[in-house]
Amino acid sequence: MTYNDRIFGILMIVLAVAYGWGTTQFPEPFGGSEAVGPDTFPRLLAIVLGLSSLYMVVRPDPDNAWPWSRTGIELIIAVVVLVLYAMFLQPLGFIISTTLAVGTLCWRMGSRPVKAYIIGAISGVVVYLVFNFALDLALPLGVLSFLEVG
Known part of the structure; x- marks a missing residue:
């Protein structure tokens, strides 16, 4: 079909x-x-x-x-995580939102929770630094706005 x-x-x-x-x-x-x-x-x-x-x-x-089995449920979870990521990007900031989204997606794909969220945190910080300092494109810091320089 x-x-x-x-x-x-x-x-x-x-x-x-x-x-x-x-x-x-x-x-x-x-x-x-x-x-x-x-x-x-x-x-x-x-x-x-x-x-x-x-x-x-x-x-x-x-x-x-x-895929109306476990795979279908995982796809629905991934969509929900991405929608929540978009909703919380501004208030929580890029680093925290990315840590939570990447960590949750890694965990759902089989990684251990602690390792998944460490990967999420590293991803959020690295991408933030690349965008802000290498590409000179500002990403929202949200609740971490006290870290802003300048």
Whole structure:
């Protein structure tokens, strides 16, 4: 049955359009428009998601089935974690939100909880440092805003 891929593809196209529209809501960077701004990466993600979803609609897998077992439950948990990540990114900040999201996803994929959350913390700190200092793109610190320099 090829309907599963087509239904999922259509849902993902809707998500890509909504996500792409959300990138237009970012505030204009100080100093005018830049070639690369805070909306560039999310906009590229929306385009890739839209194109890959369109491919699923046009060329569905002929032999697929919804994973309504433990795998399906894990997929639902992953979606819930990512939605919560987006909701708490601003108030909790990038480092804490990323630690919780990456840690939970690693744990759900079989890592020991302590190890999973250590990996999440390292990921959050490293990505924060890369974005803030190497790419000069600010990420929210949230409750850790007392660590801001300057």
